[in-house]
Amino acid sequence: MNAPLPYPALHASHGGIWITSPDGETRSIGRGEAIARAAETPMILLNAPLIGQRLGYPELSGLDLLELFAFIHPARFAVPTPKGLARAIGLAPPENDAEAAGFLRRAAEALLSRPADPHWAEREGAWSSAQSLFRMRWAWAGALIERLHKPVRDERWLFAKLPEWEEKAPRAAPRTISLPVEDVTARLDHLTGHGAEARPGQRSYAEAVTAAFEPRERRDEPNMILAEAGTGIGKTLGYLAPASLWAERAEGPVWISTYTKALQRQLSRESERLFPDARIRRTKVVLRKGRENYLCLLNLEDALQGGFQGRAAILAQLVARWAGFSADGDMVGGDLPGWLGTLFRRNGQTALTDRRGECVYAGCPHYRKCFIERAARASADADIVVANHALVMVNAARGREAQNKPSRIVFDEGHHLFDAADSMFSTALSGQEAIELRRWVTGPESGSKGRRRGLAARLSDVASYDQEGGTAIGAAVQAAQLLPSDGWLQRLNESAPFGPVEALLAAVRGTVYARGGAEDAGYGLETEMAEPDGALVSAAQNAAEALDALLRPLVKLGKRLEAVMEDSPDWMDAQARARIEGAIASLGWRTDTLAGWLSLLSRVGGPANPDFVDWLAVDRVEGREYDIGLHRHWLDPTRPVAEVVLKPAHGVVITSATLKGGGDWENAEARSGAHHLMRPATRFESPSPFDYAKQAEVLIVTDVKKGDIAQLAGAYGRLIMAAEGGTLGLFTAIRRLRAVHARIADRLAREGLPLYAQHVDPIDTGTLVDIFRDDPRASLLGTDALRDGVDVPGDSLRLVLMEGVPWPKPTVLHAARRLAGGGSAYDDRLIRARMAQAFGRLIRRADDRGMFVMLSAAMPSRLLTAFPPGTPILRVTLDEAVTRVKERLSSVMISGQDSGLPALTETQ
Structure with missing residues (x-):
């Protein structure tokens, strides 16, 4: 029998900090003691980055239960909270934060006991993976090795275990048929189930x-x-x-x-x-996503063989465990828990996907097992x-x-x-985009690690076979040397750009700062691409010559690859053919990009194209520049x-x-x-079948002063407490979201009301929504992504708060579309759409009840048509709003029924 874990457990929330010793004693401690103990003693934690943020100690590390769960149960999901983990592993959840630290020790013991269970479904590969993790000094590896037994027979390694897809003949074109309406309604009846409630609207829709x-x-x-x-x-x-x-x-x-x-x-x-x-x-x-969503097996192999170091290498091992049990290899929204990558901070999982367009297709040794190719072929027959x-x-x-x-x-x-x-x-000629193109052509910079290879390495057999193709590759590599390279932003800050494209970006930066204004805002700056000065025009011409010098050999290379395909030399087997076909497609993408950049540069000092909106921008976060570039969008992208x-x-x-x-x-x-x-x-x-007159109510609060963060935070805090959680708070500015969160999180926690927030908590958005959905007393603050992507039926979402009218941001692009779309009428359409989408988060089922509160006295009556007809709308003070929310939504928590408050409706 294994000895009890000799580690204390630490839990921190906005309501306090608790530690449970190995002998089971739990006590509340202060932040300073918690940091000191965590720095000197390994602690059992749940979501170390989140706990570290709450302690103000971002480098906190320890024995994270989420990492252990990912090892024991790969390709399974658990809501990353004490209650969520308890449910996932079959333990009684803690009643409150004070009990959570003790629960963490019980959860660790329960997870570590799984290898002794003969029915443990994820045993395969665990022993060899634990050995690798032990050599990497993973915190859990020692305890795991004590509980794992070396398999009698060698375990199948991941790349041998994964199934291979098979080539099939192309699918025939669909037959030409008509669908009798009665057959469609019969299929609908089958899908809805025998005895389902009649829904005339659904039948008419079908x-x-x-x-x-x-x-x-x-x-x-x-x-x-x-x-x-x-x-x-x-x-x-x-x-x-x-x-x-x-x-x-x-x-x-x-x-x-x-x-x-x-x-x-x-x-x-x-x-x-x-x-x-x-x-x-x-x-x-079949579920299909873009290539950048799937695990790249070649990148994973490189990571496992030394391409990753430190914490990133541990992540690679856990991802390899997951890959052996994943349904489809989808790392973004699939069966890989969204929280896994966030546990590793800067050592994220993006390097394990194909985000650079470097796939060598059939040239990859794992091509027949590739998750991406498997999904593409499965969709052809689906x-x-x-x-x-x-x-x-x-x-x-x-x-x-x-x-x-x-x-x-x-x-x-x-x-x-x-x-x-x-x-x-859209088209963007920016420093980040240009440096990525350079790397795609030339390969890794000197001293960098990893499997990245340039054109010469990826097409070496073509270069040796076709002299003209080899010459084109050499010319492209030479021309790419004039694109931005590592350290380009620092060189621009030092007024020492290298090469014509960096010189262009320096000129763009100067123009934006001269014309963009609002430097103290801390965020991105932009200006129209109009009346450029001589320096910008000259820089654009020089950059265009450099880009054209790169485009020409890439176009020639594409033609030579097509010629090689026609020649079909002896060395070109099926895999080589598929790899060259992939290279042709990838070259087409890159040449299209370069052609778009050249078209954009021709606009600098030239005539405007009425189909497009062009502008210059410096992208910043909290005053820190991270990209500079020229941008082009269609005025009407539906064309x-x-x-x-x-x-x-x-x-x-x-x-x-x-x-x-x-x-x-x-x-x-x-x-x-x-x-x-x-x-x-x-x-x-x-129209919706819901009875919005009974199920919902809209309150417009008239006495919260615009721009007063203290008042805004006070309003959010009071309304969330009145609703007893279950609140989705929507903001139009990240700074205000963070300021409000900082003022109310601790106060709400003391009332037993957890508060989570986008751009504050180090958790991905999907997991934040999962946490919110899982706890009816939790609330979530966020921005546009939550306005559109949240589906939380039931009591977990019963109040939607908006800080104000979601006016469009006055960008160059918006100004052009506003002018073309009817001025203020265009703005009104956008605002009504945003409010309709936000309100749509509230009532998702026939038994839902909820309230929508707008904290803005400047809400024009003409915009109220955004809400469904019949929805009660009141203009009230904050005190009145708090009273109505408390009385109406308290009944939702108790019985799911409307309180019966009179609904005074503003005429819509």
Whole structure:
């Protein structure tokens, strides 16, 4: 029997600090003692970065239970709180913070006892991994090795264990069919289940979107449906009914595109209704994401063989444990816990993914086991492919899967299509982008470690076979030496730029500081690309010559690779062919980027292009510069969406609960790209079935002074306490969020009300939402990402607080679009859309009750149409708001029923 752990346990919250000794004694201690004890004695902790932040000791380290959980149960998730961990490992949770430290010791013993369980499902690979971690001096390794036994037979190593995908013949084009409406409704009845409550809105919705699956009449004129379905309609099953039926009968895939990971998870759950058998479901429903989301096995191998050092090497071992049990290798939103990477601070997990476009495809020894390639091939044979807006656009614009382009697409969360397109089709010539291109061409800088290789190393066989190709590679490597390199920002600060591109960035920086104003704001500065001075024009011309000198050999190299493919020399087997095909695709991406940069530079001192908005920017965080560059966005980014995504499709559904964005159908068509199509889109609208007059209430607080942080913090604190937690607080500025959090977190903790915050707590956003959802007394503060990506039905979210009207930030891009879109009317549409999305977080089910509070007396009545018709709206003082929240929401916690308060409604 193993001896009890000789380590104390430490727990810290905003309400206090507690330590439990190895003999079980728990006591409250001060911050200074906690730091001193943690510095001299290994402590059992839960989420060391978070505890360290609360102690004001960011370098805190110890025996983190989350790391141990990730080793014992890879590819499983636990909410990273004492209660969440207790539930994940089957222990009784602590009743309060004072009991949490003692619980941490019990949790450690429970986790360490798992290897003795003959039914431990994640035993494979544990012994060899623990040996490696012991050599790395991982805090838990010694205790683990005492409890693990060397396997009788050698364990299969990760790269031998992973299954290989197989090549298949291209899938035939979908058959041309029509779907009888009665068959669609029958499929919907099957999905909703026998005896389900009749939902006329859902049935009408399913019938309406079926038109998108009819054969199209003319090329470039898809059957397009714009469908606004209010919250509670059940639009997911509504479009899955015709989509699944069409995929089954036409033998073709339907792509369902989302904007948030929350909806992707929801779709995965709903797909269980379609295919209850898990094995069949894995082949019929495939989740696709961009390459940068998946673990790169070649990067992992490099990390395990010495490419990572210190804490990063420990992370690599834990990720390797996870990879052996992962369903799909998705490191962002998949079955890798989102909190794992944050435990390692600066030694993050991004280096284990392919974020640099360096994939060598079939040249990789793990190509046949690659998670990315497996997902791509699985999607080619799937019925339903769940992706995101960005991936759909990338594949359409420059994807390698031309034969598998979808003919039927459903864009759920369609109100985000404009923003996704704005990001996808933009151009940025910045220091960070330029240095990344240099590394892609030249390989690692001198002295750097890792597997990174330049063009010459990746295409050495081509260079030796084709002289012209080798010459082009050499010319590209030489030309890339003029791009920014490590230390470029410091050289700019010292007025000593190296090379024409760094000189351009220095000129941009000077222009922005001269014209941008508001230096004391501490955040990014920008200015229009108008009336450039002579120094900027001259620098742009020199930079353009340098970039052109790089573009020309890359274009030539692409042509030589195509010629080699045609020659098909003896050494070109299937793997070499696939690798060269990948290199051609990657070169196409880079040459497109360079061509975009040259077009942008031609604008400096030249005529403006009315289709684009161009500006100069210095990106900063709290006064610290991290990038400088020139930027170009489409004035209307739905134009390229219409050309490369919508027109080639046969049928498209664009749907959302707030598709019109609080405006009219013209707004929905403008922000979806429908107005660029010859054939007009069909419109469908179904209001939410919820009784907002009884389920919700909007309060506009009139006596919180704008800009007074003390008043703002006081209002947040009082309202959260009145609601007894369950509050989502939304901010338009990170500085105000941090200031409010600092003032109220301790006070709320003393009342037993945990408070978490984006940009404060060292936890990823997805995990913050999981923590919030898990505890009805917790509250969460955040910015735009939480306004759009939170799905928390039930009592855990019963109050939404907004610090003020979400006015658009006055950027160069916004000013141009505002001018083109109708001035203040354009602003009003954006604001109504944002408020509608924020309000939409509140009522997610028929039994939800909640309140929406706006802390701004300057809320114009014309914007109140953002809220669903019938929603009670009151203008009240803060005292009145606190009273109404307390009386109305206290009943929600007790019985889930409305308090019956009279609802005085402002006319909408």
